[in-house]
Amino acid sequence: MQEEECVNGDAAGLDALLADLAKVSNSRERASKLFQWLISPIPAKSFFKETWEKKPILVQRKNPDYYKGLFSCAEFDRILRQEDVQYGVNLDVTSYTNGTRETHNPPGRALPYTVWDFYESGCSLRMLNPQAFSSTVWNVLSILQEQFGSMAGANIYLTPPGTQGFAPHYDDIEAFVVQLEGKKHWRVYNPRTEDEILPVLSSQSPGSCRVSDATALCLFSSPANFDQAEIGKPILEVVLEAGDLLYFPRGFIHQGDCLPDTHSLHITISAQQKNSWGDLLQKMVPAALEIAMEEDVEFRQGLPLDYLTYMGVQNSDKDDPRRTKFFSQIENLMKKLINYAPVDAAVDQKARDFLHDCLPPLLTPEELASSVRGAPARWERGQVMDVGAQITTQTRVRLLRAGCARLCSDGEAVHLYYTTDNSRVYHKEELKSFEIKAENTDAIEFLIHSYPKFVTVGSFPCDSADDRITLAELLFERGIIHTAEPL
Amino acid sequence: MQEEECVNGDAAGLDALLADLAKVSNSRERASKLFQWLISPIPAKSFFKETWEKKPILVQRKNPDYYKGLFSCAEFDRILRQEDVQYGVNLDVTSYTNGTRETHNPPGRALPYTVWDFYESGCSLRMLNPQAFSSTVWNVLSILQEQFGSMAGANIYLTPPGTQGFAPHYDDIEAFVVQLEGKKHWRVYNPRTEDEILPVLSSQSPGSCRVSDATALCLFSSPANFDQAEIGKPILEVVLEAGDLLYFPRGFIHQGDCLPDTHSLHITISAQQKNSWGDLLQKMVPAALEIAMEEDVEFRQGLPLDYLTYMGVQNSDKDDPRRTKFFSQIENLMKKLINYAPVDAAVDQKARDFLHDCLPPLLTPEELASSVRGAPARWERGQVMDVGAQITTQTRVRLLRAGCARLCSDGEAVHLYYTTDNSRVYHKEELKSFEIKAENTDAIEFLIHSYPKFVTVGSFPCDSADDRITLAELLFERGIIHTAEPL
Amino acid sequence: MQEEECVNGDAAGLDALLADLAKVSNSRERASKLFQWLISPIPAKSFFKETWEKKPILVQRKNPDYYKGLFSCAEFDRILRQEDVQYGVNLDVTSYTNGTRETHNPPGRALPYTVWDFYESGCSLRMLNPQAFSSTVWNVLSILQEQFGSMAGANIYLTPPGTQGFAPHYDDIEAFVVQLEGKKHWRVYNPRTEDEILPVLSSQSPGSCRVSDATALCLFSSPANFDQAEIGKPILEVVLEAGDLLYFPRGFIHQGDCLPDTHSLHITISAQQKNSWGDLLQKMVPAALEIAMEEDVEFRQGLPLDYLTYMGVQNSDKDDPRRTKFFSQIENLMKKLINYAPVDAAVDQKARDFLHDCLPPLLTPEELASSVRGAPARWERGQVMDVGAQITTQTRVRLLRAGCARLCSDGEAVHLYYTTDNSRVYHKEELKSFEIKAENTDAIEFLIHSYPKFVTVGSFPCDSADDRITLAELLFERGIIHTAEPL
Amino acid sequence: MQEEECVNGDAAGLDALLADLAKVSNSRERASKLFQWLISPIPAKSFFKETWEKKPILVQRKNPDYYKGLFSCAEFDRILRQEDVQYGVNLDVTSYTNGTRETHNPPGRALPYTVWDFYESGCSLRMLNPQAFSSTVWNVLSILQEQFGSMAGANIYLTPPGTQGFAPHYDDIEAFVVQLEGKKHWRVYNPRTEDEILPVLSSQSPGSCRVSDATALCLFSSPANFDQAEIGKPILEVVLEAGDLLYFPRGFIHQGDCLPDTHSLHITISAQQKNSWGDLLQKMVPAALEIAMEEDVEFRQGLPLDYLTYMGVQNSDKDDPRRTKFFSQIENLMKKLINYAPVDAAVDQKARDFLHDCLPPLLTPEELASSVRGAPARWERGQVMDVGAQITTQTRVRLLRAGCARLCSDGEAVHLYYTTDNSRVYHKEELKSFEIKAENTDAIEFLIHSYPKFVTVGSFPCDSADDRITLAELLFERGIIHTAEPL
16 A cells, blocks of 8 residues: 555654654545554555444554654653643543452542552553643544544553453443553453444443533543453453554453553544434434424324324223324324435534534644744734734635534524634533624635635635635634645 | 214203213213314314314304303403402403504402403403313313313403404414304404414414413413514404304414404313424434434444535535435435334323323312212311221222323333322423332223223232222322222 | 400400401501410510510410310311312321331322321321411411511411320420310420520421421421430420410420320411521621721721731631730721611511511401402493592502501612512512602601501692502502592 | 842842742741832831822832843733633733723634734733733742732733723722833822722722632723723822832722833732721621520520511601610620621631632742652653652651641631642632541641741651651642652
8 A cells, every 4th residue: 555655654653654744735634644554554445344333453563663652651751740630630540459440539630749659559540631731642633533523532541560450341432542552461352232232322331421521531431340250252362562553343342451560551542432323313303303394284283182092102002093094194204204304404513513522733833834823923122023914815725624614504694613723621612613604605615625725815706805805814813724825 | 963962952051061061971972072062063073074273164153152151251350359360470461452462461460450440441351271260161171181182271362342452363273262252353364374384383483472381371372463464365254253163273363353342252272282293203203213223233333434524514515426325324214213213102201291281170079979089088076087988899990081190101110190180270280190010000001991981999900909909099099090989 | 454355355256356356447456466365364565574585384274265266177177178288288297106206298189088097097287387278377377477576377286196296396486386176285395505595496407497488388397306315304294275375485395295085286376487686687787797898998908918827717826916906906897887787777678578478468358348359340241340449639548457568778779568469378479569769758658657547648748649649559459558438 | 128138139130039039948038028029129017007008109210120020022922822812811902092991802812913913003902810821920929929918910911102001990909010111101099089998899890890700810900991080180190111110009090001102011910809807807797696696595586576667767767765775785786796706717718718819839949849749759761760759757847838728617627728739820720628637637737837947747746656647648749748858
């Protein structure tokens, strides 16, 4: 595969790769290359065809430096020292000993003095949102989210030698376990039943953490425990070493423990949480029914006067021809319901959720120089300099990233939703948007569909040159577009 | 029609009819006879086939006493004098003059002193829940609700000579306008558009009153006003006289005004509010989807990685084969969804709503004597008498009314819901229910399906005689069953 | 005492007394006479001087008919039969056996069938708001509240022979135990400590019921239990017989049990709940401080920069002259605070609470005939009659009751608060009031201070005859005033 | 004054001063020296005696570098570039032109591109919590708060030449206006009335911003506008130049505008918000009354039965001896109330509020090295190093700052409240505390009162050596104490 070679040709690790990727003009292509690097040498195409959501896969590389630069224990230590890491919010201290899973979080800030003490006494450490503390993790995830089309999350796990931090469990996300340092002994098990294939929720999720705005950081954690006896024999057992990758779909039970002689540091990258066809239908079906009731009188007709006398659970054993007729009418209406399904509008609802989940882009130096964040306006020597750099009709612009903005309609008004003011902390900011007037929707669509090409502001399909520039300035100020050349 | 004749044979008016009906053993039959009386001489069967939800119909009887006893201005006066009628809650004072509709409610209790003063100055009076104040209205509606299978409501309208109280509008209920005293000039108009046939909401309902627990009494009132110019020509114009009936389906615009020389008193009886196939589907479809997601992995599979790039409103004009495939999968899933539709469970949800809406039964003297409310236990001459009247296995019992209790399952437990402790005031009481243990569900079903026959407690399909008696006592204490003979 | 004799001269019991009292023009005098009857032959004056809030007192009359007509077991039975009495809301079923106090309330309506069954099995019955069901109790309490100047409440207790329904406890109200039927053996104990003299809350009140709008009916019930060992020897032990009275102040522990051979029915009438000087100060003191801060700069001056270094609990043992100075300044400010105390405004806050607690007046036939509720406007023979009975400047009016309305200022506006639209159910209605314009406050004060004299509407100190009549009509419509002669 | 000379001897500006102050062992002394530098050459003692809360004062230094290093336009620019400054939250864009005050905040992040554009078009910029962005401002305020004994706040104002950003107004804080760059023309006016001397709220505060947890950053801003005509003649008019200081108490109206030829940058440091005797009394008086009601039966005695007939606003003109007696009893109780005033407990409530308001300390390198944040535990070369540095009974410790922790009792339990985990963002963190067991309170008091002396852990008045070390470890882990030598 030409592409991968190109990407992996440089042996200098992730930093060099990211520098190379910064030169890839199209962010979707960039995402695809980074993902290929992640699972190399498995070709992405065959991965998505044969493995994704289907079965675990293992890549053993005998190259401890393959993922170098992504994260390290040194970085872990730096973060504890320099950032405001809070126990229970950003960091969990856990143990799994003699079949018992415990959490040991004290209140307050997690400082090296106490964290490393827990570690020395055999506790595992889980950092819940490394993307908020590590720019590299942020960068990698913000690129991968364009590949996944759903939120790319991550947790970091550091486990002392000879211990296990978590009980066997399954998650509700596709998991890429990337071994960063040391080694870990993994066992993966098949879903126990049909119902646990690609499950909606983690194992025993009532006791587990669900994603909510309130407890946002615990993305795929704390599923409740299986006993060793309930899970059968592993279908895969391996000692993962630095540079290795283990992927398994949601629903596959797994557990990992450290060998007596070495610690383990890995990052688990996640995708596809609450991103199924059913999740889309949950947004679409009630809307479809509302539309059907507005447009089709058959949905508005009254129920039979006597339906309560032969329908309902207490009548479910009755052999009554009216029941057959009733079921038949339900089936008739359900079939008609398809005709009213607002598929694109429902997709936009999912899209808005995704845009809210997205990490903001980490700008390359070139992107910075050509966007509002790097604009030259500044205070210098007692006065303001280079203010009001002019966007003109000659200025060439494009979206900052392929997926950083999206035009959605709620039926009444059209809004542009965008990710560039999102926070690195999950849902810390509201989803950002502003209304697009009818006369500007064509210009926005033009911009979106032109990507990755730059287009001149003058080419916007607006009513006047003033409108073109006003719109461009607005998009520029919100960080949604950047210019071909620094202003 | 034999039946109607039987019912209508007696010319002595509603009281005599109700006394006769009290002897009809099966409450459903009773309901059917009372409804037949309401619309006589139109046969109920043809009414429901040709008229109901389809078109207005008029019955002119030249018999001012036909509905006598249902309600009267004298009763209106008595209620104001004796009951706690509150302006805005139980009574509205309105006017429609020169195209302007106004409400004139002062705060506080509506006493004859102020109410009749409003009337004298040309205002219309609308009593919102006459069933709470008039036993006859309560009785009639509580019987009719078994015919309708949906809440039977009522408003009373008293209009001074030469005035109009309401602007042209349409409602969201099937309306039976029963002229009680005086005369009223009515005009009825076709729905203006297809969308307004059998509408979900009253005309301009955002400004109008919707049924909610909070404002519960305003059941089908205050729809916003049409100008005379918007509504075209009437399809029916008539002067309704005492004893006449006018029926029109929801969506038909209507207005009524008094002739210069006489007042008008009418009651509007309503049915079919929020009782359409679509209302049932609103309960069923989300549940169907939940079940489908649990049982069918195809609903749990992830969306295509790139679906956001070709789906959604901003891509809706794209001619992309992936769109076709996406739509096709949606259609496939929607079709499969039918298989997971929990029709009976959804009907039970509707049934529970209806049971909560139901008026409690007004007991006949015989029912009273044979049920808990008339049990002979009492304080007499310094001591308790006739306490603990024994239900034995010989005792013959049945439901108090065909529809007064219903067995529903919420998936986990089975509950018996019942209407006998409901209030005459809409939703003043919570919906009443209690859990039925698994070993008693057969006995409850047996009871329900045995109606109108009495069965001995000993014949209950329970495990032991004690269980039979305990169950019977519980049902008796809640007023759900009565005995063939007074205890 | 002339008065009492006059009142008690007629042996025909309470009904006759109430009929006599109806002729007493001044409602305060009426209240005083009724209270005198309650405690007769103790003179009210000496009672309030020597006994009230000080010690128990016993009146044994050897006249079982003395309180006849107030309440009876027959009335209890009638109420269960005819009114909507709900377990837990209006009726408690209790027992105290072998030192254990239990409540046995089932859900739902309390019907004779179940209530008398509980009674027969040895349970006590407590009816929580008999004034809502018994017109006589309502009448008596509504009169007594004018004597007490605080809410007059009542509970009814019916106890089977040989049983006890409640554990020893003390209440937070002045209690008048009126024996109605049968006998009860009572023991009363001194408050155990100084702190329990005239206590703010019932014994162990966290577990007990406090008056709140939500649970309003449980007025002085459910105080937690003392063991027999904790309460010492009774200071009073007696068998109360029908016609006897036992009074004890809040804080006195008490328990009552039935002799083996006879049941007991008594009513406890209560007063003085949350009506202490301290309760008034709680309303006054924060307001005083707010005023002081507005008017006196010394209250606005900053605290010493270093006060946290020598004040506070951690410094409380320090012997520092700055502490002395600090205390001295606090004392200085507290003394000045008295000057800003808005005593009358705080009394008005208490008054408003009382007006909200008040029972509405039960009208005598004469009051009815001369007030809005008895106004002759009516529907008769197809038309409205006697509507718009005119109030003229000649009409003589007065307040319906001495305390039925009160003028209060909240600093900005003046409102008239009134009790005539209150409910017999505690706080079921909001406190009623309306704003009085500045030009009408003199007229309102004139009316209030003229009571019990009737005054002509023409004598109101208003600006014009129209204003006088408009004001009188408003007061008449709200039931606040009645006329000397029926309109 | 020896001290000041010492502090001001070094001409190298604020950085050098802060470095010197880091060597001052006692944080209170440090605070006092820094405050002296702020107002130099006015002696602090005479300032607090003659000026503080009394009148404005001006210090003109002819030394533009005096405050150098505190803040600058370059720092402003850096913050916009590097920090997440949000319009409306951290930065306001304002103008005051032709008597009209406007705010121009767009939504979203404040970037140089837009901020400097506003500035160029004549808008003023107010940064609302510079302490969150500038370490120097944080350091200075965190030191000064120990001098003030109340929250030290700050806003930054940058005004373009020839403009004015705010209308005349007064604030509710003591204001130290420190001119940093350029010049500003100031006019200060006397409070207009007695009531506006040391006011509780800013001018027209309903329209203005009040401190609340929600809008926390706007500490003394947005008071409403006076017209020039309402404020009379200034008592002080001056052109403030870099290095100058202007102080004025709360209530003094002020306005500042830029000369045509130069911009102005100043910081306003604030103190004494809601820190008056009255604020303390608001916490103390309700508690005093509660205690009085518990301990003194006179507060629990019932109000006179008839008090509502002669007290209250409607009776306030009455000449009734009972009124005199009533007032007299109120006065009596108010006087007694003083005896129950829980002064120290109320001070502790104020103290807790202050501890919550406090900025966390900015640690000197020495403090860092000897406290938990600088503890040597770390990840190094594949393993944890220097973990578990032992605190022994020999270890010498003290509080990190004089006021960083405080022992308060809520009557039931004793808690230690502390500032060391506070956030630089106002109230972003909850107030931190933990319970101190009874056996450890002496040790905590010993520690607090020993400051600034170091004491050995072995000298703690605890029951055992283990207890001493456990307590010391806990305090060390929370950052409340540091050691004499790095562990």
